[in-house]
Amino acid sequence: MKKQSFWIRPKAISRRTALKAAGVSLALPFLESMAASGKAPENPDRMIAVMCEMGYITDYLFPKKAGRNYEMTDYLKQIEDFRDDFTIFSGMSLTGVNGGHDAARSFLSGAVNPSSSSFKNSISLDQLMAQKIGHLTRFSNLPLSLTENSSKFSILQSGVTLPSINRASELYKMMFIQGSKSDVAKQLTNLNHGKSILDMVNGEAKKFAKEVTKNDKVKLDQYMTSVREAEKRLNFKIDWAKTPKPGVKHKMPKDVTDKTDVGTKLRQMYEMVTLAFETDSTRLVTIYAEGGGFGNIYSLKDSKVTDGWHPLTHMAERKDKRPILKKIDEDQFKALGGFMKQLKSKKTGGETLLDKTMILHSSNLGHAGRHDNLNLPTILAGGKFKHGQHLAFDRKNNYNQANLYLSMLHSMGMNADKFASSTGTVKGLDFA
Amino acid sequence: MKLVTFLLILFLSMNSWADPRIDYIKKFSNKYCSDCHDDDLTKGGLDLAKYSLNLNTLDEEKMWSLIYDRVSHSEMPPPQKKKQPTKAEKEEFKTSLSSLLNESVLKTQESSGRTIVRRITREEYENTLRDLLHLPDLEIKSLLPEDSITNGFDNVASGQDLSHVNIESYLKAAEYALDMATALGPKPRPFKYEKDIVTFRKYTKKHRHKRPKENGIFYFTAKKRPAVPPFMIEGFRIPYSGTYRISFKAFGSKFSYKELKSYPADKGTAQVATTFSGPKGAFRKHQSFTLPNDKCDDYITYLGHVNIGDHFAFNSSSLPTAANKPPTYMPQTREAIGVKGFKIEGPIFAEWPPKSHKVLYGNLRQVQWSSKVSKFPPNNKLLRHRFAKPNKSLENTVIVSSNPTQDAQRLLARFMTKAFRRPVSTEKLNTYMSFFKSLSQQGYSFQESLKKTYMGILCDPHFLYFREKPGKLDDYALASRLSYFIWKSLPDKELLELANQGKLNQSSTIKSQVERMLQDPRSERFVQSFINQWLELRKFQSSTPDITLYPEYKSDTWLESSLQRETYSFFKKLINENLSAKNIIDSDFIMINGRLAKLYGIEGIYGDEIRPVKVPRNLPRGGFMTQGAILKVTANGTTTSPITRGTWLAEKILGVHIPPPPAGVPAAEANLASPKTLKEQLAQHRNNSSCASCHVKIDPAGFALEKFDVMGATRENYRVLEGGKPVKKIVNLVNTEYQLGMDIDSSGTVVGGEKFSNVEQFKKIVMKDHKHITKHFLKNLITFATGSSIQFADRHELNKIVDQSKDKDGVRTLIHQVTQSKLFRNK
Structure with missing residues (x-):
């Protein structure tokens, strides 16, 4: 065996080659066949999207000067060490996405009017990417959150929101704890039984579909497609269950029990994501950085916080409350800095993990105090882009953030013409 | 073939061209509409050319219906435009369009029905499994992905999504529910814990200050220290999940910290306590109680579901909570709740094995597994759910049958009829029987094979979808439609029996069944689910009042639950007493308890029980729109916005269509730092004609509700953070300060020109169109x-x-x- 890289990939799983141009319109069936062929790249492309639920005081985030020589702002100082590894955007938002907090659902899908009573969501960026690269890893993608059990913005093609994992220990167990032989055998039995059940109900659906009208058949077809898809996922799980999980030095994390310790929870998740990337357990992650309910406090190590995080954002213009909210904001940027540091410290084949990992760090809200959905606090770090600049767009007439998603899609090797409401890739953001 | 299709399309399109109605509509819209609504100038986002009159899609039908409405209400073409259709032109347009729309919709309804095949929602899935398995406390909703919402409701078939995630979740949820229903081993020994003097942990070790006790009675008073209720009662551990009888002795009183002595409660008051159980940090509310004053000789007793390892807690709901800030004002003698005894007994099983188990496995024998029983050992994951310490013997227990085929067939047939809500064909039963047999033959135990078969049933499309055929519903489909409407769950025995006899589909039977169903406690699910969706009460918890501006609402869980109960009870009363739908707008009674009376400023109402109270003169209450829960749902905890409230009123109550806001326009928000009213800001965009077309409908309704704060109390001034008149007062025993901003003006002018100066007058105007x-x-x-x-x-x-x-x-x-x-x- 060749020198073992730190990518522990005991099994090469490849995908049918029919994958030409992936685009929004192209619905790629998951895992057609997994005939082993080709070798996965040593340091593959990855993407993580982090959405803070509450917005930021963007006055401390956006630099005044545009271009490469922009001045550091209070928030950007927290990640100053990586100045050349990120781009800060101002004057950008998702066209047609409004509704205050409701906009969270459209954060990565760009689906318009999320607060409408007949809102229909569409596929999110991470899920579109998962259609291309999801089958290459044990977990096609990992939707994470801090307390909720919804990923909020990780959306399947059908419009269904993915549930999320909110405990670091659970994530660790899924990725690294290898059960005993009999546990694995039981797990395999259950998976196989699951498959037989699905096989049977699919047969029942076929019979059902014969006796319904044309319009109803569409729904039953959706059911059958979902069942087949679920069967494929079970096959995938069966294959992976037979493959030993990678071992890591990192110990199992202890879950944070203090509901207010949002900062530590976020940092724990970042640590787990680093491990996930390092072991190539997944290449796609979303983190819903939420505060566990609208009244909950975001506590800080060095200051006493008495107001809930959400109420604080509404008081962003208050002289007495603004400093504490600023500290909370800064804490998240510090955590991001820590994450970037970890990714940058791991190298393989001359490139760091950060070089191959796009980090989208933003929010569904623009300015925290106004709760609007304009001028989103967006940072893109890592990946193949030429960073180190402030791309300043019109703060009054915003540039479409969906264009950034299209750029990210291209960077993943998916050359679609369009993503959601995009009109092209971001001008001024070039590949390095 | 292709040629034929081509000719057919040609013929059809020629045919529609030839339709004089379509010709007329086109002529009319070219003349009056397309100046603004073409691909060049798509005002209001409408490009008429995009919506053909073939009406083949739901979108087309919806859009033309909307155009019909706007033209018939003379909103379009806009009145200020010079070019207006004559009366005759408008009439012909309306007749043509309505006949076209009717024709097209009816054609679809005839061939496919109004409703597309509908899937049970996750709420319905949970209820269905609760009823099917006799597990009233089963919590399973959170295992399934959220349902998407169409026109305000989660059960609208056309908008229901499905993906592999749902399917995987159904498998998981079904397995979990089946495990919870299964009871292995002997009947658990009853557990009992009883204590005369209750020691509350919060006051035992950690806190050094005096314990508020007297004669073996523990007194809760306003919290001296910041502490978040509820208080846990410790000293026991719940060994098994199940229904327990919980009893306590508690009463309202007054207590002096200094003397450690109790005093009689104030006359006319009544304290309220709420009980909880659950894991620490995730307590579930059990029940609230209005306590007697000064003494309590008898236990207050109720039955509640408690899970293994749960803690039990007690919250003195009606006492002020001084969270986060220590009280700055502490009267020596203050309101208190005395607690003197606590008892918990259970679990209570009416029968053993419990009903939930018998539904699945009847009274079949349980034995210790050996390789003689089946090739594979049991996989009793459920032990973790139900029993305290899974022991080897329990883990090794397995349900067996001496007549596996017969027993399985009997049990499956019964279960499938219930789950599929109609008689099961032999073919269908055979499919499941052969599935069961194949597992048995592979060497899985009777129990395991049967369980997996049940899982299949619970993922079967006949379980997950409603089976309805175009035209009149058959009796069984009707039974399901009735039960999922009023109970949000399966039809019961009586409904299925009537369907079986072919009697259900008679007007008189439907009537008597609806009566029976409304009287059944399960109809509470209809009340809550309908109100949660129609009036958006599901969003009740999504905002929290700002404690700086509204210190009086801090951590007031009693207020929160009372507000929700008010709206549910109000609707329930309209149903139960068959009160006029006019009450939706305004009523001469309100449904309140002691806490709501305090919020609304009504004297002499105490205790927890929600009861009808006549609206006092000059109190602006009555109807849905002035209920606190509604006013909270339409606010964000810090400020209120007439736009949000106006849109809510228009869409939910008044029945006025409001299109989504245009892209790129920032939301107008009240600015807490400067007390300039939002009303002035809004006046600006009502003067702009493109904003005005919607805002004349939205804003006035919002203004009518301006005098209600974020929790529904009345106000005369906005509360602001700067630039207002400082107010200092003691709230919940804490000195608080906020500022009073500008006076509020709740007057407005409705479309049509009628003016109102307050919400009462607004309601009167609205009432004219109560129909x-x-x-x-x-x-x-x-x-x-x-x-x-x-x-x-x-x-x-x-x-x-x-x-x-x-x-x-x-x-x-x-x-x-x-x-x-x-x-x-x-x-």
């Missing part, structure tokens, strides 16, 4: 009951119901009218 509001309520009710939004051709049937109801517009009568209507009785 329209009744109709809008019915639209929502029918959507909820049938899983399909109101289509153009349904308007006729809808109007019939409204006309029939003339003076008999009692809400119960309306529910009957709906269930008797064609819309309900046909697919």
Whole structure:
């Protein structure tokens, strides 16, 4: 065996080659066949999207000067060490996405009017990417959150929101704890039984579909497609269950029990994501950085916080409350800095993990105090882009953030013409 | 073949060109509409060229219905435009369009029905499994992905999504529920814990200050220290999940910290306590109690579900909570709740094995597994769920049958009939029987094989979807439609029996069944689910009042639960007493308890029980729109916005269509730092004609509600953070400060020019068109009951119901009218 890289990939799983141009319109069936062929790249492309639920005081985030020589702002100082590894955007938002907090659902899908009573969501960026690269890893993608059990913005093609994992220990167990032989055998039995059940109900659906009208058949077809898809996922799980999980030095994390310790929870998740990337357990992650309910406090190590995080954002213009909210904001940027540091410290084949990992760090809200959905606090770090600049767009007439998603899609090797409401890739953001 | 298709399309399109109605509509819209609504200038986002009159899609039908409405209400073309259609032109346009729409919709309804095949929602899935498995406390909703919402409701078939995630979740949820239902081993030994003097942990070790005790009675008073209730009662551990009898002795009193002595409670007051159980940090509310004053000789007893390892807690709901800030004002003697005894016994099983188990496995024998029983050992994951310490013997227990084929067939047939809500064909039963047999033959135990078969049933499309055929519903489909409307769950034995006899589909039977179903406690699910969706009460918890501006609402869980109960109880009273739908707008009674009386400023009402109270003169209450829960849902905890509230009123109550806001326009928000009213800001965009077209409909309704704060209390001034008049007062025993901003003006002018100066006058104006509001309520009710939004051709049937109801517009009568209507009785 060749020198073992730190990518522990005991099994090469490849995908049918029919994958030409992936685009929004192209619905790629998951895992057609997994005939082993080709070798996965040593340091593959990855993407993580982090959405803070509450917005930021963007006055401390956006630099005044545009271009490469922009001045550091209070928030950007927290990640100053990586100045050349990120781009800060101002004057950008998702066209047609409004509704205050409701906009969270459209954060990565760009689906318009999320607060409408007949809102229909569409596929999110991470899920579109998962259609291309999801089958290459044990977990096609990992939707994470801090307390909720919804990923909020990780959306399947059908419009269904993915549930999320909110405990670091659970994530660790899924990725690294290898059960005993009999546990694995039981797990395999259950998976196989699951498959037989699905096989049977699919047969029942076929019979059902014969006796319904044309319009109803569409729904039953959706059911059958979902069942087949679920069967494929079970096959995938069966294959992976037979493959030993990678071992890591990192110990199992202890879950944070203090509901207010949002900062530590976020940092724990970042640590787990680093491990996930390092072991190539997944290449796609979303983190819903939420505060566990609208009244909950975001506590800080060095200051006493008495107001809930959400109420604080509404008081962003208050002289007495603004400093504490600023500290909370800064804490998240510090955590991001820590994450970037970890990714940058791991190298393989001359490139760091950060070089191959796009980090989208933003929010569904623009300015925290106004709760609007304009001028989103967006940072893109890592990946193949030429960073180190402030791309300043019109703060009054915003540039479409969906264009950034299209750029990210291209960077993943998916050359679609369009993503959601995009009109092209971001001008001024070039590949390095 | 291709040529034929081509010719067919050609023929069809020629045919539609030849339709004089289409010609006329095109002529009309070219003349009056396309100046603004073409691909060049798509005002209001409408490009008429995009919507053909073939009406092949739901979108097309919806858009043309909307165009019909806007033209008939003379909103379009805009009145200020010079070019206006003549009366005759407008009439012909309306007739042509409505006949075209009716024709097209009816054609689809005839061939496929109004409703597309509907999937049970996750709420319905949970209820269904609770009823099917006799597990009233089963919590399973969180295992399934959220349902998407269409026209306000989660059961509208056309908008229901499905993906592999749902399917995987159904498997998981089914397995979990089946595990929870299974009871292995001998009947658990009853557990009992009893204590005379209750020691509350919070006051035992950690806190050094004096314990508020006297004569073996523990006194809760306003919290001296910041502490978040509830208080845990410790000293025992719940060994098994199940129903427990919980008893305590508690009473309202007064207590002096200094003397450690109690005093009689103030006359006319009544304290309220709430009990909880659950894991620490995730307590579930059990029940609230109004306590007697000064003494309590008898136990207050109730039955509650407690899970293994749960803690039990007690919250002195009606006492002020001084969270986060220590009290700055502490009267020596203050309101208190005395607690003197606590008892918990259970679990209570009416039978063993419990019903949930018998549904699945009857009374079949349980033995210790050995390789003689089956090749594979049991996989008793459920032990973790139900029993404290899974022991080897329990883990090794397995259900067996000496007549596996016969037993499985008997049990499966019974279960499938219930789950599929209709008789099961032999073919279908055979499919499941062969599945069961194949697992048995592979060497899995009887129990394991049967369980996996049940899992299949619970993922089967006949379980997950409603089986309805175009035209009149058959008796079984009708039974399900009734039960999922009023119970949000399966039809019961009686409904299925009537369906079996072919008697259900008679008007008189439907009537008596609806009566019976409304009297059943399960109808509470209809009340809550309908209100949660129609009036958006599901969003109740999504904002928290700002404690700086509104210190009086801090951590007031009693207030929060009372507000929700008010709205549910109000609707329930309309149903139970068949009160007029006019009450939706305004009523001469309100449903309140002690806490709400305090919020609304009514004296002499104490305790927890929600009861009808006559609205005192000059109190601006009555109807839904002035209920606290509604006012909270339409606020964000810090400020209120007339736009949000106006839009809510228009869409939910008044039945006015409001299109989504244009892209790129920032939301107008009240600025807490400067007390300039939002009203002035809004005046600006009502002067801009493109904003005005919607805002003349939105803003006035919002203004009418301006004098209500974020929790529904009345106010004369906005509360602000700067630039107002400082207010200092003691709230919940804490010195608080906020500022009073500008006076509030709640006057406005409705479309049509009528003016109002307050919410009472606004309600009077709205009341003039109460028929329209009744109709809008019915639209929502029918959507909820049938899983399909109101289509153009349904308007006729809808109007019939409204006309029939003339003076008999009692809400119960309306529910009957709906269930008797064609819309309900046909697919």
